[in-house]
Structures are given as C-alpha cells and as structure tokens.
Amino acid sequence: MMNNPLRILEVVFSESWGGLEMNACRFALKFSGLGHKILMAAPPGSRIEEYCKKNNITFHPIQPKRKYLDISTARKLKNIIQSEQCNIIHCHMSGDLSTAVLAMLFSAGYFHLFKHSSWRRRQCKIVFSQHMDTRYHKKDLFHRWIFRHIDTIITVTEATKWNTLKYTPASHNQVVCIYNGVDRTIFHPVNGNEIREKYSFSQDIHIIGLVGRLDRLKKQELLVEAAPTVLEKFPKTLFIFVGEETDSITGRGYKEELVKRIEEKRLQKYFVFWGFSDNMAEITGLFDIAVLTTPKETFGMVLIEAMAMGIPVIGTNAGGVPEIIEDWGNGLLFEPDNAGELSECISTILGDKELRKSMGKAGIKKISDLFDLDKKMQEYERLMYALLGPEL
Numbered sequence: 001m002m003n004n005p006l007r008i009l010e011v012v013f014s015e016s017w018g019g020l021e022m023n024a025c026r027f028a029l030k031f032s033g034l035g036h037k038i039l040m041a042a043p044p045g046s047r048i049e050e051y052c053k054k055n056n057i058t059f060h061p062i063q064p065k066r067k068y069l070d071i072s073t074a075r076k077l078k079n080i081i082q083s084e085q086c087n088i089i090h091c092h093m094s095g096d097l098s099t100a101v102l103a104m105l106f107s108a109g110y111f112h113l114f115k116h117s118s119w120r121r122r123q124c125k126i127v128f129s130q131h132m133d134t135r136y137h138k139k140d141l142f143h144r145w146i147f148r149h150i151d152t153i154i155t156v157t158e159a160t161k162w163n164t165l166k167y168t169p170a171s172h173n174q175v176v177c178i179y180n181g182v183d184r185t186i187f188h189p190v191n192g193n194e195i196r197e198k199y200s201f202s203q204d205i206h207i208i209g210l211v212g213r214l215d216r217l218k219k220q221e222l223l224v225e226a227a228p229t230v231l232e233k234f235p236k237t238l239f240i241f242v243g244e245e246t247d248s249i250t251g252r253g254y255k256e257e258l259v260k261r262i263e264e265k266r267l268q269k270y271f272v273f274w275g276f277s278d279n280m281a282e283i284t285g286l287f288d289i290a291v292l293t294t295p296k297e298t299f300g301m302v303l304i305e306a307m308a309m310g311i312p313v314i315g316t317n318a319g320g321v322p323e324i325i326e327d328w329g330n331g332l333l334f335e336p337d338n339a340g341e342l343s344e345c346i347s348t349i350l351g352d353k354e355l356r357k358s359m360g361k362a363g364i365k366k367i368s369d370l371f372d373l374d375k376k377m378q379e380y381e382r383l384m385y386a387l388l389g390p391e392l
Contacts, residue, residue, distance in 0.1 A: 006036040006384055008088040009080055013064050013073075013096050017047035017276075018213060019301050020131045023180055024092045025051045027129075030183075030377045032057060039084055041077060068098045077103035081124055088384055091128045098142075100126060101149045125151040125387045132298045133163040133319070144169045151387050154178050154380070156299045157320030178380060179323075180299055181373030187308035189364070190285040199286060206237040206350050209287035211280065211302040212294070214255050215246040222293040224261045225339035227270060230346050237270065237350070242283060244276045280305065287311050288356065289349055295336035297321050304371045307331075307363030312356055314345045324371075330363035 008031065012024045025048060028038045032055075042048040044061035052059040060080055064073040080086065081103060091100050104124050128150050138147075147153075147169045154176055155161040161177045164170050193203055201207065208230075212218050223239055231237055245255045255273065262271050277283055284290065290306035296319040303313045303324050313331035315321040325331040332348065334341035349356055 003385055006031070006088055006381075006388075007084060007086045008036060008038050008090050008384075009077065009084070009086040010038060010040045010042075011077070011089060011091045011096050011100050012040070012042045012048055012093060013062070013099075014048070014093060015043050015046045019299065020092055021048055023131065023301070024048070024129075025055075025057075026183070026373070027090075027377075027380070028052070028057050029055050030373060031380070034377065034381065036381075037084070039080060039086070041080065064099060066099075067095050069102060070099045071102065074099050074102035074106055078106035081107040087124055087388055089124060089126045091126065092131060094128075094130070094134070097126075097128060097146050097150065101146055104149065125384075127151060127384065127387070128153045130155045130160055130164055133160055133296075134167045136167065138168045147174070150174065152176065152383060154383070156180050157323050159320050159323065160298055176383065178376055178383070179371055180301060180304070181371050181376035182301070182304045182308045182367060183373045184308055184367065186281050187284070187305045188281075189310040189360075190281075192285050195282055195285045201238070201286065202236075204236055206234055206288045207286050208237065208239045208289050208291055208346060209242060209284065209306075210240070210291045210293065211242040211284070211305075212292070213243045213246045213251065214241065214258070215248070215251040216254050217250050217294070219293045219295055219337065220254075220258060221261055222337065222339045222342055223291060224258060224265065224267070224271070226343035226346065227267055228265060229340070229343035230350070231267075231270060233347050234350050238272060239270055240272045240274060240283075240286070242274045242277060242280070281309070284309055284311065289314060289346060291342070291346070292316070292321065293342070294319075300324055303331075304367060307371070308367045310360035310364050312349050312359035313363065314342065314349070324366075326362065326366065330359050330366055 010028050014021055028040055032038045039058045040052050041060045041062045043063045049059055062073055062076055064070040089100050091097055104126055107124055130153055153170050153174050155164055158177050161175050164175055210223055245251050284306055290311050290313045292300050292303055292315040299320045303315055306313050307330055313325055315325050316336045317333040318336050325333055327333045332345040334345050
C-alpha cells in the first residue's frame with residue numbers, strides 16, 4: 001500500500017441481500033484488510049449490518065426517509081465524514097447519490113449547491129460503483145447536477161460502461177470499467193467426489209446448478225423447460241436451484257410456479273430446491289455445470305465463482321455475460337429465453353468429459369487474468385489514490 005491509508009465511507013441504503021450488497025461488503029472487508037479505514041452506512045437490522053458486525057467493520061445505522069435529497073440523512077453522513085475525516089464517499093446505488101452529494105457539500109461547507117465551483121474545491125471525493133444497467137434516460141437538470149459532483153463512476157463491465165455513457169450525463173473521462181472479482185482463497189478447485197459423499201450424492205450422477213434469487217426476472221423456468229431433453233440423453237442428472245424467493249412482485253409466488261411446472265412434467269425426482277447458503281463454495285463444488293438463465297444479467301458473480309473452481313459455465317449471450325463466458329472456451333452461450341439452446345449447451349458439455357476439463361482450466365485462467373479479487377482491489381486502490389492526489 002502506498003501513501004496514507006484511505007478513509008472511505010461506504011453508502012448502501014438497501015435492506016436487500018443480493019449481488020450488489022454482497023459486493024459492497026466484500027469491498028469493505030478487503031479494503032479493511034489492506035489497512036484502510038472503512039465505515040459502512042446502511043439501514044439498521046439489514047444483512048449488511050449483520051455482515052459488518054461479523055467482520056468488525058465500523059457500522060453506522062442510517063435509515064433514509066426519502067429516496068432522493070434526504071437532508072436529514074445527508075447531515076448524518078456529513079457528521080461521519082467530518083468526525084472520521086473521510087476522503088472518499090463510495091456509493092453503490094444510484095438512488096443514494098443525491099443524498100451523498102448533499103452530504104459532501106455540507107461537509108465541505110458549501111450551501112450554494114448548484115455552483116460549479118464547489119466540485120473543484122471540495123476535499124471529499126465521490127466514487128460511484130455502477131452495478132446495474134439503466135433503461136431510463138437521466139440527462140435532465142437534476143441528474144446533470146448529481147453527475148457533475150461524481151468524481152469517478154466505476155462500472156462492472158464494458159457493456160455497463162457504454163450503457164452509462166448512453167443514458168446518463170457522465171463524460172468519457174468520468175467512467176472506468178473494473179470487473180468484479182472472486183476471492184480465490186474461498187473459491188478454488190476442490191475434490192467434488194468428497195463433497196458429494198458429504199451430501200450423500202451418487203458419484204455417477206450429473207449435477208447442474210443454478211444459483212440466484214428465485215425471481216421471474218431471472219427466468220429459472222428455462223431450466224425446467226430444458227430438463228426433459230437433457231434427461232433423455234442423460235437420465236442420471238440432478239438440477240439444483242440455490243437461492244431464496246425474492247420478496248417482491250416479481251419474486252413472490254415464483255417458487256410455487258416452478259414447483260408446479262416441475263410436477264406437470266413429472267420431474268420431481270430430478271429437481272432440488274435449496275435456500276440461501278453461506279457456504280456457496282462447497283455447494284458450487286458439487287456442480288458439473290453452473291447455469292445462469294437471466295435474459296440480460298449485468299454481471300453474474302455466480303459464474304466467476306464457478307469458474308474459479310474449474311467448473312464449466314453456461315449463460316445468455318446478452319448483458320455482461322459474454323465478457324465473462326468465452327463461447328467454447330470456458331463455457332457456452334445461448335440466446336435469451338431459448339430453452340432448446342440451453343438444453344443443447346448442457347448436453348454438449350455433459351457428453352464430453354475432455355471438453356468439461358478444458359473449459360474448467362480455461363475458466364481458472366480467465367479468473368487469474370481478469371477476475372481475481374485481490375487484483376481488482378489494487379485497481380480500486382490506485383484509482384482512489386489518483387483521485388486524491390496531493391490532497392491525501
């Protein structure tokens with residue numbers, strides 16, 4: 001580590017526990033391990049609070065009452081910034097940005113919020129990690145004001161970078177892509193046979209895993225539709241869904257729908273539902289193939305976790321997935337919503353043991369080259385030091 005330690009306030013006003021929240025927490029833990037001072041502001045009682053307490057990350061319970069421009073919350077953040085002498089505000093959700101900008105301006109003593117001079121003179125910088133694409137144009141006056149005060153926008157894929165430039169007032173020199181990374185001390189090749197013995201699974205069955213919250217937006221039903229064709233060729237195959245039902249309109253009742261589809265096709269003995277697990281490395285070690293069916297996934301952490309363990313992956317040819325999966329390299333791509341193509345991909349990999357091995361090796365190499373968490377943290381560190389320059 002160079003120069004003085006960074007003092008970063010992580011802002012994630014979310015009560016959910018998905019990829020975005022997990023990545024924010026991983027960042028906090030890893031950066032703490034590098035010797036930096038990390039503070040987390042998030043809602044009380046959230047899974048983020050639980051994670052922070054478990055990992056000794058300083059936690060500030062804050063529950064905004066307004067989604068945008070919450071002055072009360074901004075003043076609370078300002079007090080943290082000033083008392084802890086934070087030099088970086090790191091946001092992970094676009095809805096939190098306007099309040100974070102207010103907090104930065106309050107902490108620097110600026111009250112004429114729309115003066116352009118404020119963005120050059122302040123001490124505390126704002127970094128926004130853009131984890132998801134947007135479908136809405138955000139080039140109105142309100143968003144131009146917000147984005148003028150963001151020092152750097154970090155996107156998780158090149159596709160998201162271009163999405164950000166298209167739909168927001170961000171400039172090219174504001175936006176940089178830093179891929180998410182996987183912790184290779186946790187996700188690494190293991191002896192799958194030993195894990196299968198532990199879970200009482202036969203060694204001669206094929207296991208197809210789909211990890212992610214159960215949600216209609218994730219299109220897990222595609223795996224159910226693809227299963228009969230796969231089972232005709234490989235009758236000793238088990239499909240495992242890992243994840244809880246999303247507590248939302250698109251999630252509630254979806255597991256019941258999936259179960260009904262499975263029953264209609266008389267596939268009950270071929271499908272298993274497991275809830276959320278804190279031991280995903282061990283569970284992933286059971287898989288012969290990891291599948292992601294989302295029509296347009298922004299990134300796909302579950303893919304790089306499987307790749308790090310030497311497991312072939314299958315995902316849709318859309319969003320950020322093609323930047324992770326090299327077709328016929330470390331896995332296969334299929335067109336969104338196409339259950340027939342998905343079944344062909346699964347059957348192709350299951351039917352060729354040497355292909356599975358080569359894809360596994362290619363996945364491990366790609367993780368080392370592009371998705372190693374330690375290397376990603378070094379990229380973040382260099383970027384933040386460059387932002388602060390002689391101010392630190």
